[in-house]
Amino acid sequence: MDHLITFWPIFKRLIVYLIPFKKKFIIALFLLLSGSIAEVLGPVLISYFINNILSKHQLHLKIIAFIITIYILLQIISVFLNYFQSIFFNKIAVKVINKIRQDVMDAALKQPISQFDSQPIGQMISKVTNDTEAVKEIYDTVVPTLFKSVTLIFIILFTMFTLEWRMAIIALCILPIIVTIMFIYQKYSTPHLRSVRSYLADINNKFNETINGMNVIQQFRQQKRFENSIKNSSEQHYIARMKILKLEGILLRPLLSLVSALVLCNFILLFSYFQIGAFEVGLLYVFITYLGRLNEPLISITIQQSLLQKSIVAGERIFSLIDSPRQKYGNDKSTLNSGKITINNVSFKYKNCTKNTLKNINMTINSNSFVSFVGATGSGKSTLANLLMGYYPIKYGTIYLDDKPIDSISHCILRKHILMVQQDPIILSDTVFANITLGREASEEQVWKILDTVHLSSLVESMPKGIYSILGEEGNNLSSGQKQLLSMARILIIPPKILILDEATANIDSETEKLIQQALLSIRNKSTLVVIAHRLSTILESDAIVVLKNGKIVEIGRHEALLRNKSVYYKMYKCQSNKN
Template sequence: MDHLIEFWPILKRLLVYLIPFKKQLILAFILLLSGSISEVIGPILISYFINNILSKHELHFKIICIIIIIYIILQILSVFFNYFQSILFNKIAVKVISKLRQDVMNAALRQPISQFDSQPIGQMISKVTNDTEAVKELYDTVAPTLFKSITLIFIILFAMFTLEWHMAMIALLILPLVITIMLIYQKHSTPLLRKVRYYLADINNKFNETINGINVIQQFRQQNRFKKSIQNSSELHYIARMKILKLEGFLLRPLLSLLSALVLCNFILLFSCFKIGAFEVGVLYAFITYLGRLNEPLIAITIQQSVLQQSIVAGERIFTLIDSPKQKYGNNKTILKSGKINIKNVSFNYDNCKKNILKNINICIPSKYFVAFVGHTGSGKSTLANLLMGYYPIKMGKIYLDDKPINSISHSSLRKNILMVQQDPIVLSDTIFANITLGRKISEKKIWQILDTVHLSSLVKSMPNGIYSRLGEEGNNLSVGQKQLLAIARILVMPPKILVLDEATANIDSGTEQLIQKTLLSIRTKSTLVVIAHRLSTIIEADLIVVLKKGEVIELGTHEELLNKKNCYWKMYKLQLSRS
C-alpha cells in the first residue's frame, strides 16, 4: 500500500511537466492511434479477399488491384503515422527533460553548503544526468508504448468480436494467463533491475575515483587492485543482466508464444468441429494474424512496467533534491556602506556533530581593517570564515555586517559585499577573460589593468590569444600561485566591502606570496581584509591577529603585542621560524 501511495504522486508530478506541450501531445496520440488502426485494418482486407474472391474463384482484376492498393496505402500510412508520432514524442521528451534538468540544477545551486558536506558530489551529478535520463524514458518510450499497446489490444479484440465472437471468446482466454505471467515477471525482475542500476552506479563511481586519483594509483603501483575492483563490479553487473535476460527469455516470448499456439489449436479444433461453412477461411487467417500481433503489445506492456518503475524511482530521487530546503537569506537589499564586522557570542556546530566547533566568539573588526585568524588545524578558522560568508545559518549568537544582522541581508547584497578567495580556487575551462569577468560586463582595458595589479599581465601577453586564450580543465596549465592571482583578479573587478582569504598563500612559493602581498595592499585601502593564515609571515602587518584554539579565542592583538606575551602565538611563530 505504501508503494502505491508513493508511486502515484510522483507519476502525477512527472506528468505535470507535459502540460505546456498538451497540443503536441494530443497530436502525437492521434498519429499513434491512426497508425494502430492502419495496422489492424490490413488483415480484415486480406480476410475479405480470401472469403469473397479467392475461395469463390472469382478473380476480378480490378477488385484485386483496389484491395492491393488499399493494403499498400494502409501500410504506408502506418509507417508514416508511427514515424511522426515517434518524432513528436521524442521532441516532447527532450524538451521536458531539458526543463526538468534546469529545475534540478537550479535546486542544486540553491542547496545549503551543509548539503554538499553530507553527501558525495557524484550523487548530485547522478541526479542531474542519469536520473533525468531514466525519467526521459517515461515520456518518449513508456507513455507512447503503453498507449499504443493498450489501443492495439482493444482494436484487435474489437476486430475479432466483429469477425466472429465465438473465436474471440477463445482468444480472450489468453489475457488472464498473460496477466499472471506479467505479474510473475514483474515480481522477479524488479529486484534484479535494482541490482543492475546499483552495479552500474558502482562501476561509474569506481571509474571516476580511478581517473581522479590516477597520479596516486600509478605512484603506488595500485593499477591491478583498481582493475580487479572494476572487473568485480562489472562481473556482478553482467550476472544480474544475464539473470534478467534469462527471465525474459523464459517468461516472455517463448511462454507467450506457447499460449498463442494453444489458442491457435483451439481455433483449428473449433474450425473442424463445426459444419462446413460455419467459419470462413479468411476469418481463420485474420484471427491467426491478430493472435500473432496480440503478443507484441502484451510483451511491450510487461517490459515497460519495469522501465516505468525505474522512471518513478529516478523521479523520486530528483524531487527529493528539488524539494529539499534551500539556502535561506534575508530581505535587506541595501548595499553595505562599510566593512565593519561585529561577532557577538557566536557558538556553532555542524548538523552531523554535537560538539561545538566554535565557542562563544566575540570579535569587533572596524572597517578597512586587516584581521588575521590563526590557529592549529581544527581550531575553527575556516568555520568562522564560512559563517562570515553566510554559508551556514547561525544557531547561537549574532554576526553583524555594517551593523546589520547577517541573517537579514539578502543573497544579492551579501554576494556583492563579501567575497572569498579559497585555498584551491576554481578555474573554469574557458578563456582568461571569461574566468575574470564571470559574466559581468567589463572592458578589455579594465581587465588588463587588473592583470597588471595582480602581476599576471606578462604571463597573459605571452599566451597565443592574450586574454582570450583558453585555459585547460581546472586551469591545469597554470601554477597554484597563478590560480590564486587569477582568483584575486576576479575580486578586483568589483572590490567588496569585506574580502576573506582562506589560507590563500598556503601552497605557494615565497615569490608568489610577495606578489599576493603587494596585491592585498592595494585592496586594503577599499576593503576589510579577513585572512586565515597558515604562514604567519604573511600577517605581520595585520591590524589585529585572532588566535583560535579548539573553537575559542585565546589571544587578540597585533604581531608585536602577541610576541611580547610569549604565549601560544609566540610559540607558533618561533616554530615556523625554526623550520624556515
C-alpha cells in the same frame, strides 16, 4: 501495495512535465492512433479476399488490383504516420529532459554546502546524466508504445467481436493473465532496479574519484586497489542486472508466448468443433493474424513495464535531489554600507559530528580593518570563514554583517558584498576574460588594468589570443601561484565589502605571496580583510591577529603584543621562524 504508493506519485509528476507540450503530444497521439488503425485494417482486406474471391475462385483482376492497392496504401500510410509520430515524441522527450536537467542542476546549485560534505560528486553527476536518460525513455518510448499497444488491443478486440464474438471471448482471456504478470513483475523487479541505479551511481563516483586522484594513485601504486574497487562495484551491478534479466526471461516473452499459443490452440479446437460452414477460412486467418498482432502489443506492454520501472526508479532519485532542502537565505536586499562584522556567542558543529568545531566565539571586526585568524589544523579557522560566507546555518549564536543578522541577508547581497579566495581556486575551462569577469560587466581595458595590478599581464600577453585565450581544464596550464593571482583578479572587478582569504598563500612561493600582498593593498581601504593564515609571515601587518585553539579564541592582539605574551602565538611564530 508499497510499490504502487511510490510508483504513482512519481509517474504523475513526470507526466506533468508534458503539460507545456500538450498540443504537440496530442498531435503525436493522433498520428499514432491513425497509424494503428491503418495497420489493423490490412488483415480485414486479406480476409475479404480469401472469403469472397480466393475461396470462390472468382478472380476479378480489377477487384484484386483494387484490394492490393488499398492494402499497400494502408501499409504506406501506417509507415509514414508512425515515422512522424516517432519524430514528435522524440522532440517532446528531448525538450522535457532538458527541462528536467535544468531543474536538477538548479537544485544542485542551490544545495546547502553541507550536502556536498556527505554526498559523493559522482552520484550527483549520475542523477544529472544517467538517471535523466533513463527518464527520457518514458516520453519517447514508454508512453507512445503503451498508447499504441493499448490502442491496437482495443481496435483488434473490437474487430474480433464484430467478426465472431465467441472466438473474441477466447482471445479476451489473455488480458487478465497479462495484467497479473505485469503486477508480479513490477513487485519483484523494483528493488533490483533500485540496486542497479545505485550501483551505477557508485561506479560513476569511483571513476570520478579515480580520475581526479590519478596523480596520488600512481604515486603510491594504488592502481590495483582502485581497479578492484571498481571491479567489485561492476560485479554487484552485473548481479543485480542479471536478476532483472532472469525475471524478464521468466515473466515476459516466454510466458506470454505460451499463453498466446494456448489461445491459438483454443481457436483451432473451436474452428474444428463446429460444423463445416460455421466459420469461414478467411475468418480463421483474421483471428490467427490478430492473435499474433495482439500478442506483440501485449508483450510490448510488459516489456515497457521494465523500462517504466527503470524510469520511475531514476525519477525517484532525481526528485530526491530536486526536493532536498535548498540553501536558505534571508529576504533583506538592502546593500551593505560597511564591512563591519560582529560575531556573537557563535558555536557550531558539522552534521554527524559529536563535538563543536567552534565554541562561544565573540568578537567585533571593524569595517576596512585587516584581521587574521591563525591556529593549528582543526582549530576552526576555515569553519569560521564558511560561516561568514553564509554557507552553513548558525544554530547557536549570531553573526552580524553591517549590524544585520547574516540569516536575514538575501543571497544576492551576500554574494555581492562577501567574497572568498580559497587555497585551491577553481579555474574554469574558458577564456581568461571569462574567468576573471565571471559574467559581470567589465571592459577589456578594465581587465587588462586588473591583470597589471596582479602582475599577470605579461603572462596573458604571451598567450595566443591574449585575454581570450582558453585556459585548460581546472587551469592545468597555470601554476598554483598564477591560479591564486587569477582568483585575486576576480575580486578586483568589483571590490567587496568583506574579502576572506582562506589559506590563499599556503601553497605558493614567497615571490607570489608578495604579489598577492601588493594586490591586497589596492583594496585595503575599500574592504574588510579577513585572512585565514597558515604562513604567519603574511599577517604581520594585521590590525588584529586572532589565535584559535580547539575551536576557542585563546589570544587576540597585534603581532608585537602577541609575541610579548609568549603564549600560543609566540610558539607558533618561533616554530615557523626556526623552520625557515
